[in-house]
Amino acid sequence: MNINENEVARLVQQVLQEMTSGAPAQTAPKKQCGCSCGKGEIPKTARVAMMTELKKFEVQEYPIPELGDDDILVKVEGCGVCGTDAHEYKNDPFSLIPVVLGHEGTGEIVKMGKNVKVDSAGKPLNLGDKVVTCMIFKDNPDITMFDLNKQNVGGADVYGLLPDDDVHLNGWYSDYILIRGGSTVFNVSDLDLDSRILIEPCAVLVHAVERAKTTNILRFNSRVVVQGCGPIGLICIAVLRTMGVENIVAVDGNEQRLEFAKRMGANNTVNFMNYKGIDALTEAVKEAFGGYLCDFAFQCTGSPVAHSNIYKFIRNGGGLCELGFFINGGDATINPHFDLCSKEITLVGSWVYTLRDYATTFDFLKRANAIGLPIKELITHRFGLDEMNEALETNLAQKGLKIAYINKDF
Numbered sequence: 001m002n003i004n005e006n007e008v009a010r011l012v013q014q015v016l017q018e019m020t021s022g023a024p025a026q027t028a029p030k031k032q033c034g035c036s037c038g039k040g041e042i043p044k045t046a047r048v049a050m051m052t053e054l055k056k057f058e059v060q061e062y063p064i065p066e067l068g069d070d071d072i073l074v075k076v077e078g079c080g081v082c083g084t085d086a087h088e089y090k091n092d093p094f095s096l097i098p099v100v101l102g103h104e105g106t107g108e109i110v111k112m113g114k115n116v117k118v119d120s121a122g123k124p125l126n127l128g129d130k131v132v133t134c135m136i137f138k139d140n141p142d143i144t145m146f147d148l149n150k151q152n153v154g155g156a157d158v159y160g161l162l163p164d165d166d167v168h169l170n171g172w173y174s175d176y177i178l179i180r181g182g183s184t185v186f187n188v189s190d191l192d193l194d195s196r197i198l199i200e201p202c203a204v205l206v207h208a209v210e211r212a213k214t215t216n217i218l219r220f221n222s223r224v225v226v227q228g229c230g231p232i233g234l235i236c237i238a239v240l241r242t243m244g245v246e247n248i249v250a251v252d253g254n255e256q257r258l259e260f261a262k263r264m265g266a267n268n269t270v271n272f273m274n275y276k277g278i279d280a281l282t283e284a285v286k287e288a289f290g291g292y293l294c295d296f297a298f299q300c301t302g303s304p305v306a307h308s309n310i311y312k313f314i315r316n317g318g319g320l321c322e323l324g325f326f327i328n329g330g331d332a333t334i335n336p337h338f339d340l341c342s343k344e345i346t347l348v349g350s351w352v353y354t355l356r357d358y359a360t361t362f363d364f365l366k367r368a369n370a371i372g373l374p375i376k377e378l379i380t381h382r383f384g385l386d387e388m389n390e391a392l393e394t395n396l397a398q399k400g401l402k403i404a405y406i407n408k409d410f
């Protein structure tokens with residue numbers, strides 16, 4: 001039996017607690033596990049949902065390998081289903097099959113190599129801590145933690161988008177994942193499970209708003225359009241709301257999503273289904289601001305037509321952040337004279353996030369919860385490991401908002 005220092009510290013703490021409180025500790029000391037599942041020992045094998053061919057997951061079992069000195073074994077609690085997963089499930093654009101998908105995951109540390117002491121932000125790591133990962137470090141000096149304007153992590157390796165190898169425990173659609181030395185890991189024990197599952201998509205919006213701020217156009221009293229009220233647009237509204245931007249108009253074609261946008265902080269909505277042609281739609285957006293075009297717009301759909309349209313909603317000298325095209329969605333047509341030059345629009349693109357944005361996101365989630373934004377209600381569907389086909393089909397059918405895998409063993 002391999003009891004490491006942290007385990008000893010935990011046991012000592014438990015004994016001390018018993019002595020000072022005069023009452024027995026709530027649970028008997030566990031063996032190696034350290035996990036709060038109550039089952040004690042770490043099993044010899046782990047289960048993963050392996051995507052073996054297009055649109056097909058198979059639950060497979062693999063031995064849990066010996067940990068290296070810098071490795072961490074995490075018992076998975078849950079993981080969001082991302083649009084990227086849906087693309088991979090449908091078409092395998094990244095040629096990953098066979099692959100264990102799932103990159104928006106979180107779980108509990110059940111075993112650590114002896115060199116593991118702190119997370120990527122310098123916070124102590126102990127058995128039982130809840131963690132998320134961001135990316136697997138490559139030797140790229142432009143991707144660093146503490147430099148605000150460093151490169152985003154797009155294209156970096158992440159767990160859940162790695163082809164299968166002899167470790168197998170490489171994605172969060174599993175009940176255990178092996179986090180190898182050199183990965184970014186954050187201790188997020190102070191966030192609840194649903195918030196932790198939402199960290200990755202929220203980081204995308206924290207980054208987009210940071211990009212928007214570089215234009216110097218976005219201010220407290222700005223009139224802001226958020227176009228597209230899927231999870232990304234809805235979180236965009238929440239990020240703006242937590243930073244004190246209050247004059248937000250949400251644009252979408254689905255009344256239910258627009259209602260949710262209001263609860264998330266939009267103070268007016270425009271349903272484009274009710275208007276024929278861009279001129280009528282522009283008038284509706286203007287009316288929603290009391291007769292003004294917007295100062296700044298966030299484009300959160302993957303539709304080229306939506307990109308072409310959004311310039312019309314922006315005033316002369318206004319700004320635009322385009323973040324809807326996470327993958328190639330085709331070309332969009334604009335009129336460079338009318339849409340861009342003569343209006344002097346400042347345009348920024350946004351993709352993924354920097355490591356710094358990732359860490360900022362933990363605080364965003366605390367603020368959003370504290371001011372009562374229904375951020376956790378974004379998770380509308382939950383599936384177990386043997387239901388991942390259904391989970392991905394639900395995402396592809398665009399039912400609900402955020403779909404999540406939840407490990408029912410917790």
Ligand SMILES: [Zn+2]
Pocket residue numbers: 082083084103104200201
């Ligand atoms: Zn994602």
